Structure formats: C-alpha cells, structure tokens
Amino acid sequence: MKQAETGKKAWRNDAYSKVTGQAEYCDDLKVHGMAHAVPVYSSEVHAEIISIETEEARSFPGVLSVITAGDIPGEIRYGQIYKDYHMLADDRIRFNGDVIAIVVAQKREQAVAAAKLVRLNAKPLPPLLDPEEALKDGASLVHEDHIFEGKSCNITNHHKIRRGNVSAAFKECDFVIERKFNTQYIEHSYLEPESGLCIPRYDGVMEVMGSMQHPFSTRRFVAAILGAKLSDVEVRSVAVGGGFGGKDDTAALVCARAALAAKILNKPVKMTYDREWSFRESYKRHPYIIYYKMGIKNGKIHAAEVKIIADSGAYCSVTPWVTWRSTVQCCGPYEVEHVHCDTYGVYTNNVFTGAMRGFGSPQLNFAIEQLVDIAAEKLGISPVEFRKQNMLRQGSTTITGQVLDTHTVSLDQVFEETLKRMDYESKLAKCSRGRADENSDELYGTGLALSYRGMSLGAEGMDFNSAIINVQPDGSILLEAAIHENGQGAESAFILIAAGELGTSVDRIRYRQPSTSNIPDGGTTVASRGTIMGGGAVVTATRELKRKLAMALCCRLSCNPGDIRFFNDRIYGKTDDVFLTYEQAVHEMYLQQEIPYAFGVFKAPKVSWDEETGKGNAYFTWVYGCQAVELTVNRKTGKVKLLNMTAAHEVGRAINMPMILGQIYGGMAMGAGYGLMEEVKVKDGIIQNTNFNTYKIPRAADLPEMQAIVIENGDPLSPSGAKGIGEPANELMAPAIANAVYNATGIRYYSSPLKITVENENNNK
Amino acid sequence: MKTTINNKVYELNDEAADRNLLDYLREELDLTGAKNGCGKGLCGACTILADNKAVKACRQKVSFIDGKEVLTIEGMSGPGGKLHPLQQSFIDCGAVQCGFCTPGMILTAHAFLLKNNNPSRDEVRKAITPNLCRCTGYQQIIDAIMNAAVNYG
Ligand code: FES
Numbered sequence A: 001m002k003q004a005e006t007g008k009k010a011w012r013n014d015a016y017s018k019v020t021g022q023a024e025y026c027d028d029l030k031v032h033g034m035a036h037a038v039p040v041y042s043s044e045v046h047a048e049i050i051s052i053e054t055e056e057a058r059s060f061p062g063v064l065s066v067i068t069a070g071d072i073p074g075e076i077r078y079g080q081i082y083k084d085y086h087m088l089a090d091d092r093i094r095f096n097g098d099v100i101a102i103v104v105a106q107k108r109e110q111a112v113a114a115a116k117l118v119r120l121n122a123k124p125l126p127p128l129l130d131p132e133e134a135l136k137d138g139a140s141l142v143h144e145d146h147i148f149e150g151k152s153c154n155i156t157n158h159h160k161i162r163r164g165n166v167s168a169a170f171k172e173c174d175f176v177i178e179r180k181f182n183t184q185y186i187e188h189s190y191l192e193p194e195s196g197l198c199i200p201r202y203d204g205v206m207e208v209m210g211s212m213q214h215p216f217s218t219r220r221f222v223a224a225i226l227g228a229k230l231s232d233v234e235v236r237s238v239a240v241g242g243g244f245g246g247k248d249d250t251a252a253l254v255c256a257r258a259a260l261a262a263k264i265l266n267k268p269v270k271m272t273y274d275r276e277w278s279f280r281e282s283y284k285r286h287p288y289i290i291y292y293k294m295g296i297k298n299g300k301i302h303a304a305e306v307k308i309i310a311d312s313g314a315y316c317s318v319t320p321w322v323t324w325r326s327t328v329q330c331c332g333p334y335e336v337e338h339v340h341c342d343t344y345g346v347y348t349n350n351v352f353t354g355a356m357r358g359f360g361s362p363q364l365n366f367a368i369e370q371l372v373d374i375a376a377e378k379l380g381i382s383p384v385e386f387r388k389q390n391m392l393r394q395g396s397t398t399i400t401g402q403v404l405d406t407h408t409v410s411l412d413q414v415f416e417e418t419l420k421r422m423d424y425e426s427k428l429a430k431c432s433r434g435r436a437d438e439n440s441d442e443l444y445g446t447g448l449a450l451s452y453r454g455m456s457l458g459a460e461g462m463d464f465n466s467a468i469i470n471v472q473p474d475g476s477i478l479l480e481a482a483i484h485e486n487g488q489g490a491e492s493a494f495i496l497i498a499a500g501e502l503g504t505s506v507d508r509i510r511y512r513q514p515s516t517s518n519i520p521d522g523g524t525t526v527a528s529r530g531t532i533m534g535g536g537a538v539v540t541a542t543r544e545l546k547r548k549l550a551m552a553l554c555c556r557l558s559c560n561p562g563d564i565r566f567f568n569d570r571i572y573g574k575t576d577d578v579f580l581t582y583e584q585a586v587h588e589m590y591l592q593q594e595i596p597y598a599f600g601v602f603k604a605p606k607v608s609w610d611e612e613t614g615k616g617n618a619y620f621t622w623v624y625g626c627q628a629v630e631l632t633v634n635r636k637t638g639k640v641k642l643l644n645m646t647a648a649h650e651v652g653r654a655i656n657m658p659m660i661l662g663q664i665y666g667g668m669a670m671g672a673g674y675g676l677m678e679e680v681k682v683k684d685g686i687i688q689n690t691n692f693n694t695y696k697i698p699r700a701a702d703l704p705e706m707q708a709i710v711i712e713n714g715d716p717l718s719p720s721g722a723k724g725i726g727e728p729a730n731e732l733m734a735p736a737i738a739n740a741v742y743n744a745t746g747i748r749y750y751s752s753p754l755k756i757t758v759e760n761e762n763n764n765k
Numbered sequence B: 001m002k003t004t005i006n007n008k009v010y011e012l013n014d015e016a017a018d019r020n021l022l023d024y025l026r027e028e029l030d031l032t033g034a035k036n037g038c039g040k041g042l043c044g045a046c047t048i049l050a051d052n053k054a055v056k057a058c059r060q061k062v063s064f065i066d067g068k069e070v071l072t073i074e075g076m077s078g079p080g081g082k083l084h085p086l087q088q089s090f091i092d093c094g095a096v097q098c099g100f101c102t103p104g105m106i107l108t109a110h111a112f113l114l115k116n117n118n119p120s121r122d123e124v125r126k127a128i129t130p131n132l133c134r135c136t137g138y139q140q141i142i143d144a145i146m147n148a149a150v151n152y153g
C-alpha cells in the first residue's frame, strides 16, 4: 500500500486553454453560413399524434425550415439497446420531452420564436406513470410493439440472482429486517447544456462536433437518422463541459437532429440547448423502488431477498445495463450465502432514464448501507464491528460466485484508513441520537458507507479499447486512445501513462484531437473505464513502439534489443553514454524504412454471466471505497449542516493524483446532493423544476471541507496498474449521510433525498 | 455607447443597447469565454467584471456596460498569453476539470480578492457560492484562490 503524496502540482494538457477562455466548447464554434436549430415540444405527456402544423412557423421571418419525422431520410427510431426512441415523434408522444419538430432559422432568436408557432393536434391518452402499475398484467403499453420474453408488456429487462436457498435460510435467521426504499430522479447537471454543430463537408461526409461523451454512439445515431453509412459521418471532439454519464443518448440525439437539418438545408447547422430544454428532455438517473429483506444469523448476513423496480421512463436507453450492475452489487461488499434478487426495468410515460455516474449502484448502496447499520443496532454491536464481520476480504466469494483473488481486496484498508482519519469510533459515541444538549438545537451525527465496485463494463458489454502512438520526424509524439475527454482528464492521464512508459517528458507528447474516423470504436466512456481501458491500450501501444524502436536501433546503440532503455527523454544502449535523442532515433528508423508508429489494443480479461442463475465472474476487477460524514441536524428547522466529508478509495495505481482527488471531492459533493438536496420533481409526467433555482445542486457554501485518502494497489490485470475513480466516488455519500442523520436524530429515512421531519414545537421539553 | 472591454475601447451601436449582454459578447464580439450554463443568473458561468464587480452577463442588457470598464476571461492573462497568478493557481491546484465553470469562477474570485487579499477559507467559500461547479466539489477551487491571494494587495 502506498499513500498519496499530496501537495503535488496538478498537470493537464487542456488546463491553459480552460483558464484563459480559449477552450472551445461546441456552442463557442461558429462556421460561415451557419443556421440555428431548436427543438419543439408539446404540452402532452402521452398522446396520439394526429397532425403537426408547421405552416405558420415556416413563414416566420428568418425561418429556413421546419422539420418533422416525415422528413427523416433514414431511421426515425433509434436507441442503444432497443430502437425505441423516435428521434422526432411520429405516431405518439410518449413523454413530455418528446421532440415533435425542429425549427431552423438564420438566427437562434428567430428559431426560438417560430418554435412557439408549431401546433400539435393530438388525442391525449392516459399516461402510465407508476412503474409498479406498469409492471402489472393488463397495463397499457408504452410501446405497443415491445415484446419481452415472448409477451407484450412494459418490462425492458429482468435480471436475477439465485444463490443458495433464501426461504430456508430466512427460517434459520436470528432476525430478519424488511424495508422498502425509494430513490429519486437525478439530473446530471453538467454545467454545459447539450450542443451539436454539423457541417456537410465537400467530400460528402457529415462532420459532427458536439457536447457528448460517446462520439461513436453519436455517430451511430447520426448515421441512422441520415440513412448514411458510419464512414459517411465523422464525429470530432471538442471541449465538453461535463458528462457524468449524461451526455450519451440525448447528446447524440441533439447532434442527430442538427445533422438532419444540415443535410436537408445543405448548410452548417448548430443546435444548442438551453437549460430548460436540457432538464426537460435529457435522461435522468433511474428512480428505484427497492424491497429488501435481510436475514441475520450469528452476526452474519445470512440471506437477502431483493426486488428492484427501476423506472426506465418512455425509452429504454441503457436501463438493462444499469440495472444489471444493481443486481450484481445488490448485497454491497459483504459475503452473503443466500441471495434471491429480481430486478426489473420498466417503461412508463415519465422522463426516460439512463446512465449516470454510479450506474445503478448509488440506489442500492443507499439501501444496503442503511440496512447494515440497522442490523448492527439490532445486534447491539457497533456498525464498524458488524461490517468487519461481514465484509469481503482477500479470497472471498461474491454473491455471484466470483472468487476475489486476482487483485488486492482493499476493503479493509479503505475502511481502516477512514476510521483512523475520522477517529470514527469515538465520534460515533458522541452522536446525539435524538437528544440535543441543553442549550442547543443542533443534533450531531456521523455516519459512513462502504462499497465495492466492478470495474468497466463487466459481463454485459464488449470491452476492449485501442490506442495509436505515432512519432513524428522531429521526435515529437502524437498519441490517441478511443476514450473520450469529458472534462475528467482522460487525455492527460494517457499522456502521463505514455510518458512514463517511454521515459519522456509530457511536453514531448501531444494528444491528437480525436475523431471517429481516426481510431476504431473503443466503446463508451462510462463505467469508470477510461483510465483502465484506454490506459491499458496506451500501455500496449507504447510497449509495441518500444519493441519496434529497440529492434531498429540496437545496431546503432551496439547492444541487444533487450538492453535498450527508455528514460531521461532519450533512448539508451547498455551504458549511459550511448544514447539517441528521439529525433535521431526517428531518423535512424526512416533510414531503415521503419515507421515509428504503433497500434495497441487492450482486451478486458474474460468475464462470465448466467442470466438465469446470476452466477459468474461479473467483472474482471474491483475497486473499494469508504466515505464518512459528520453533520448536525437542527431539530427545529430540520436543516442539515455538513461538517466534514472524508473518503478513502483504492484506485489501483494513481496516474494523476490531483485529478484523482478532484474526482473524489466532486463525487462526494454530488453524493451529498443526492442524499440531501437534489430531486427532479415530476408531477403528472411533467418535470416541475427545470433550472438551478428549483433544482438545487450543492453550492460551495452547502459543502464542508473534504479529505481524500488514495490507496494504491496496482492491479495485475490492468496493464497500467490503474483502475478507476469516477463512479466509486459518487456512490457512497448519500447512505453515509442517511446513517449520520439517523445517528443525530434517531430517525431513519428510507427515501432519498432525505426530507427531515421537524420536531413539533409543542413536543419540545 | 462607449465601453472598455479588456482594455480595448469599443463604440457600441445604440441598436445593441437592448440586446442580452452575454449573447452580445459571445456572438458579436467573439468573447466566448463567458459561458451560458443557465441563462437565468443561477450558475455564474457567464460572470464578467464591470468596474471590478462580478456581474452575471446573462441577466444584463448591453446598455449595462455603457461607460464601464469590463474584464472578461480573455483579458485576464498578460502580454504573450502570460497567465495571471490566479489562473496559474487554478492549474496548479487541480481546480480545473471540465472547465465550463472556470472562466466565471476565476472572475468571481478575482473580484473578491481585489477587495480581500487575506481571506479565510470560509470567506472564499462564501464568495464563490454564486458560481456552480458540478465537477470539483469546490475543494481545489478554494485551494487555488487561497494560494493566489498573496498576489493581491
Ligand atoms: S448563464 Fe448566467 S448565471 Fe448561468
């Protein structure tokens, strides 16, 4: 174990451009002759479309075109798993964010004004808004042509775990805890709303730039709407103002619609969303209903029965993948002998839901980590001791039957480090538990939560990535990997990894502006897979490059290829006085007609999964985390004040320490929002809060000072040794807060965000 | 109308007076460092300084800057692109992730440090509360502002 050195200066390849305002985000771009497109929504939640009247809008000054589904030359429907999303609504409105038309005008203000003139004639249908109703036989169908397991229904997916025998096991238990939990919709709230700029190019290619986190997925959406081949579309990266999982489907749809307009008008078209449209249309984190039954025997979690219902909203997006992770991790980082889990994704007429940082784990952790505290209290032991008795350790078997022996299981380390840094157990003893001091209305509490998390996509996805490294004639290096920079610092991490492998300074390496036409599709930049997968590919590519250099240069350096060493920004032979600069090395390569170029692929090690039993090695490696919080609750006002948040995360090997710390701080902050403040309020299918005055995300004054502990245990299955941190950092703070609020007030909250009930004035003693 | 933006004098057409200031800066003057994150004065991504006071450009009309000295992020760095110590501090402290909040955050911090060059962390926390950042949890932003304070005054 190596602890992070702090105080190290941060480095990013894009920091200069970002602090000077030079970094170009999509809406900052301007192209000659560019038109502006905006979406048109309707007031309906669920309705059959009779007609869409566009005449009046068309004749508005400056309007170039009003486009509806009938104008789409390619596919109207698309989607990542099911092709259920009508990129422009044609037959029905399925949720309030459905786009019925796009208006294109010379100026954006003109398009915005004209959009109000588009009229929808529709026959309203009763909306289906309750996911539990939607699951029932005979419920009306959100998608009439959707078939799951041979029948028409609203179920998008059903995942299972069948381990041991729960009904027998519950009978053996000393006690059983049964609770229902509800979690809320969360808006990603990336600070930059969606934007896309599409340019029909001289060579027939539709060039796309956009605020997105998955250029290859965007390319598929664009190609689909245009009826074009993938090679006819080139998606290029620009600076992205945050993603958090939220800039996949909706961002791709914005680009696809802009591309459609660009194609129809044969001119560049930009479509930039304002915050209200983004809130209305973009997918959210799934709200979950979780029925949880946990049985305890001899101080151990003996059995768990879990039923999870995830509201997918009007479209499927990646609900089956999100809920798969919830299923695999449904018992938290504990050994449990008997598990029965059923997880359903279900269509409703609510706003659709998809990927968000955490990807199905924040919901489950909110339940599990509270249940663990409840169980400890019933046993009369400390929640620390109870966790120690149950947690996964080196060689433990997970609930899906995976033996954790290929990497260091760091759960006890992250736990111990947090306990130590917080002085947790002595603070636990000081908690108010509903009783404030004589002269104070502040109730004090502390709480924590633990998790483990499967890295990357796991058994639900194809998981591989590639990188290209290309040394230029002057010895400078171009690097690229098929992972997208969303703001997290992926490009910088790859440069650092390559520089480490090649023994060069970071200045020698430039990250090439990525494009879908440069490099093979490496899958989406989600699942905290950027560093582990892209970094793995970068290591493979640099090692291949070093092999090529060694073969070509060994004669010049009078040694065997195996003797060649890369450090100090040079290439050395056996002794330190024999070396070549990179420029000399490239020259030598060229003389030998060798190209100093390498392509590297990292394929994730094999994983497995059985859909019927829920058995398998779900992920090839795991990370471990612990977060704790201290807070006070004012018993008169219910106001929570966070005093301190502390996290310990194991990350494999740390590549860019200040950026890891930034991920942890940002993750804790977002987790605090999940626990205490954030909730997309949906009334009769319509989102009520569509900007930051009513949808509150944490501001600086809402947050306390934070501490982050980074634990490094290089992972043998990751070529760079690194794993990931984006999501683990965001899956723990809400349950830690819920436990702390309980320890402060003596009241348990089973729904997020916590809505603290205020003591009735009269009840005060 | 006459205004100074980043030390450059502009004569603005009277017809521009009623236009939204943020749109005007971005669309007409190509000063795209100020961002539109909410359009309603809620996020601070569009922050500029007018006579050294932080202003949310999305809530103002162009006429607001008539006769004022305006600083946008484009005017923060010195000749040859030399970074202002506050900008350098943002880089060094790891205060930049996606960067969308960064221009507004730097300008809000700049206005604050001009008035208070020896702040406590709590004062800094309060000062940047009008500006949202979704990436960083503000911790390293506060570090950056604290570190840069010595350069003021
Ligand atoms: S864009 Fe002006 S405050 Fe958000």
Ligand code: FES
Residues within 6 Å of the ligand: A191, A241, A242, A487, B095, B096, B097, B098, B099, B100, B101, B102, B132, B133, B134, B135, B136
């Ligand atoms: S760095 Fe992304 S919003 Fe602040």
